[in-house]
Amino acid sequence: MNPSLLLVTDEEATREAISGEVAGLGASVIHASSGEEALEILTSQPVDGIITGLKLKGIDGLTLLKGIQEIDEQLPVIMVTAYGTVAAAVKAMKAGAFDFLEKPFDQDDVRHTVQKALAMTRLVAENRVLREELERQYDFSAIIGTSPQVVEILRLAGDVAVTNATALISGESGTGKELLARAIHYNSGRGGHPFVAINCATLPENLLESELFGYESGAFTGAEKRKIGRFELAAGGTLFLDEIGEMTLAVQVKLLRVLELREFSRLGSTETLRADVRLIVATNRDLADLVSKRLFREDLYYRIHVFPITIPPLQERTQDILPLARHFLLELVERTGKMVTDIRPEARRILLNYGWPGNVRELKNVLERAVILTQDNSIGPEHLPLRLQEERVSLANVAVSLPRQGLSLEEVERSLLKQALERSRHNKSKAARLLGMSRATLRYRLKKFSLDAE
Incomplete structure (x- = not known):
């Protein structure tokens, strides 16, 4: 479908000059002889851009510009002026005009300016479609499941989405932690702003710090130009820190400072920047266990443990x-x-x-x-x-015999628990799966045998 431009002028010479150039770009032209007529047309049919004079019959071009912005603030408006003073151009641009054309017209200038305006309209339309697609893709209804666990997760996510509280999403790899984080973001008041994600496990300490906070040119060897960090990129929106349990203690200290003061500086800069972001973090590790082992800061743990949501494994x-x-x-x-x-x-x-x-x-x-x-x-x-x-191994297929002298069932259970922990590298969900029990049952049995602290 060809783009269309609304041309607002009562001057025949201006109409003919601009219409010919616009037609050469494959766009159709709709004519209006006054600002009032232009506004009436805009309320009844869409256009991709507007060219209007500053001097019009009835309302002038600047008044028309305000009326257009009330209908569609993203519609590009090109002002035409025969009074090519800097003051007239500056006033139009300050009022929100996309660009201006000065009489007498330069054909190349007209074509170039109209092409820029139409390109911006296409970009705005594409962004709007992408935005609508993201909202559909990450709506809570896109999270599939009918189990009581999923119903509860969606209830909690809906409750926290309408706040600015930090959400901590826990769950094994592959359970959908980032999908849930995106759903919380796009259903929040920050949904119209960026969702910026970073995986803390994929970057070494020095790179993670520069990715989070950015850096100035010359901040370190190889820093040839300024880099904007994720906190700045997420301004007004949400910063998602995946696998936060892999973050080193040194970076944890700096993250804690940002959360406490809501401000930060790029590496190599003394300028203080405001951190206007909502934080959502995720982990597949037991952060409380890491705190007890002094691998995760206790103060940071309580900072991010505001609203925990746990996604259980699919099993x-x-x-x-x-x-x-x-x-x-x-x-x-x-x-x-x-x-x-x-x-x-x-x-x-x-x-x-x-x-x-x-x-x-x-x-x-x-x-x-x-x-x-x-x-x-x-x-x-x-x-x-x-x-x-492959069928699960059952005891019916395993030769288990009771020794003649007997044995301690509790010692057998304790040994199996320790083996499951070792084989799963102390991942309790995987250990529970190896033993064919729920995570809650495993926790109970580990506590019973004083294995929960090991």
Whole structure:
């Protein structure tokens, strides 16, 4: 669809000169002879830009500009003046005009100015579409699940979204911590401002500090020009710190200062900048345990532990597996064009019985692989990885015999608990999965045998 420009002038010579150049750019021209007529047209049909004189019959160009801004403040308005004084141009630009054209017209200048205005309108429209898509993508309704755990997570997320409180999202890798963080942001009062994410585990200490706070030219070797940090980029919006448990103690001190004073400085600068951001942090580690081991600052822990939300592993909410699988299947159909619409009963049973150590991310990857492999409209066991189809080892298949002299059942339990912790590198969710119990049950048993502090 060709762009359209509204040309507001009662001068025939101006109308002919500008209309010819605009038509050459593939745009259509709508004519209005007065400011009042222009405003009437704007209320009935959309346009991509406006060219108007400063001197008009009825209301003048500056008054028309104010009326246009009340209808659409992002619509570019080009002012035409025969009075090419600096004062007239400055007044129009200060009032919000996009640019101005001076009589007598230079053809190249007219074309260039109109092209810039139309390009800005396209960019604004694209940004609006992207913004609407982001809002749809990260609406709370986009978080799939019917389990009581997910219902409670959404309730908590909705409660904290309307505040500026720091949210701490805990959960294993792949459970959807960043998705939930984005949903909180886009459903908050800061949703129209940036969401800036950084993974604290992927950067060494010196790089993480410069990424967070930015730096000035010459701040250190290799700093050739100023770099804006994530705190500045997130101004007015949300800064998401993923895997905050991996942050070194030195950077923790500087983060704590920002949270306490709401201000910071770029590396190599003495200028103090305001930190107008909402903080959401996430971790797959037990921060309280890190505090007890002096690997995480206690004061920072209490600063970020304002509103904790825990996302349980997928194994603990099997009720969500099939709804998630169907959701991913629909996404993949839309993306690939393959009409795979069904998961056969045996494949569904395999999905439900698998432990999902990689959580939701692993489920999504498994479904994508299956859609690629299938040659019909359904997914069967043959399209799923073999690891999913390996049955869990049960005691019925393991030779367990009681020694003649007997044994202490508590010692056996204690030994198995210690082995599970060692094999999982003290990740309690993974240890619980190895033992076929819930995380809460594991915590109880660890406490019973005084293993919770080890």
